Amino acid sequence: MTITPFQALACPLDGEPLRQCDRTWRCAGGHSFDVARQGYVHLLPVQRKRSRDPGDSTEMVAARQRFLAAGHYRPIAEAVSRAALEGLSADAEAHCLDAGCGEGHYLRELARLADGKPPLALLGVDISKPAVLAAAKQDKRARWVVGSNARLPVLSATLDRLLCLFGFPMYDEFARVLKPGGLLLQVDAGPDHLRELREIIYPTLKPERAGNPETPPGFTLLGTDTIRYPLKLAGAQPIADLLTMTPHLYRASAVGRAQAAALETLAVTVDVRLMRFERGLDDNAPG
Template identity: 70%
Template sequence: MSITPFQALACPLDGAPLYCQGTSWRCAAGHSFDIAAQGYTHLLPVQKKRSLDPGDSKEMVAARRRFLNAGNYQPIAAAVSRAVLADLPAAASCLDAGCGEGYYMRQLAAATTADGQSLAMLGLDISKWAVLSAAKQDKRPNWVVGSNANLPVLPGTLDRLLCMFGFPVYGEFARVLKAGGRLLQVDAGPDHLRELREIIYPVLKPERPADQQTPAGFTSLDSESVRFPLDLSGQEQIADLLAMTPHLYRASAEGRARAAALTALSVTVDVRLTCFVRNAAD
């Protein structure tokens, strides 16, 4: 399988098709978006930002890159790649909505070995630091700074869409997927990182029962649990895990200090992978 350029970008200002012209993307109305020297494009208009520097910080991105590149979540990546490639059309396109530093897209690219198929890949994140890191590590996918609330993608053009521990915006996901296209969503399960949470929080909140409702415009296809033990050694790995989760900011100073004092930690990785199929338009 060959990785091909993603050609279905839409102008974030008026929704018109974007065309690559030299070192920029342009629409018919003349809106222009430069391709950075590192290979990514900023498609998040300033008026759509909720803060000056939204999304994960440079430090959080670096922690996630170290942790994921060490292979700690490889079983999750393998399950996602299998789900993406199942029944994939010969010429297909895939968006990772909230791609972070691009780990799951790189793993998907490495798993695409079938001959006679092509896959256009787009990674999008609201954090410019995440997209910059992704672009530096792999030039094959297209990388853009953007928002799930206003995806810079033409309607009905995607065969697959990933939402990895992210913020799903189902109306937008339905808009950009083809009929029959699939949304692959990964969410934390009830025991995910329980051992770490027991250390940093005085009391764990009762787990809410899983209530994965099928979003409007979709049909639920199937789901699977990916669960495995993970042994971490050294303060840096433990610190990186904490830094790439929301728990870093939710925990008290005392809880963070208890985690920082650890030199080894065994945790349970427990996530749910759910697949939804985009319904045909009414």
């Protein structure tokens, strides 16, 4: 299988190219960043952190890892992988970033389904150190980086594909790092996503916003696909994992969390929207 670590990293302090020498990445400006023992690189300057430990906690990462490993979101991973692989040459290496990669599940699924054709150079970036640590422990083929979507440590116009799954899209940055004609694949929750769980943990549900979000500047919307299917969870652990890996854990009241914790089975609807955006070819696109 031809899967290699992404090389076109940029210094998070001055944007200059980073070059690896042994266990250290350095830029021409003299900044250096060591490769951790587990294989990841920390490229999130302390002055750009909004908290001491931003992003998902160790508990949230472990819950997501168990839930995704059980295959509950496999249809989503397969749909994203098919969209990412479509149109790529079987011979030329394609460069792909998962922005907000979590513990690396979707990049691993992409590598599995690609099966070496096309060859892929993979990069996972997440603001959560526990998430990147978990990703690096599971897969040594990709490059795993602690960093921020607000200022990706990636050289401009180097990516063929960019994944943003249930994350925080930063379209100016995404346009900057994608090649002209490159694809942004964005997955967001649909109106009925996990509705049954939300009905248990919230007194009332907020009205859903209708329609797709506006196409961001510098991109063209190629299409939107809906991935929808019923999901049955048996046992307290997968139900607790689902709640823990979502923002609903902190938004729900104590009463709502207790009601969810008392469940032994749960039938929910998975309803997500996969949008495919193409990076513009014109010189007026941002980035």
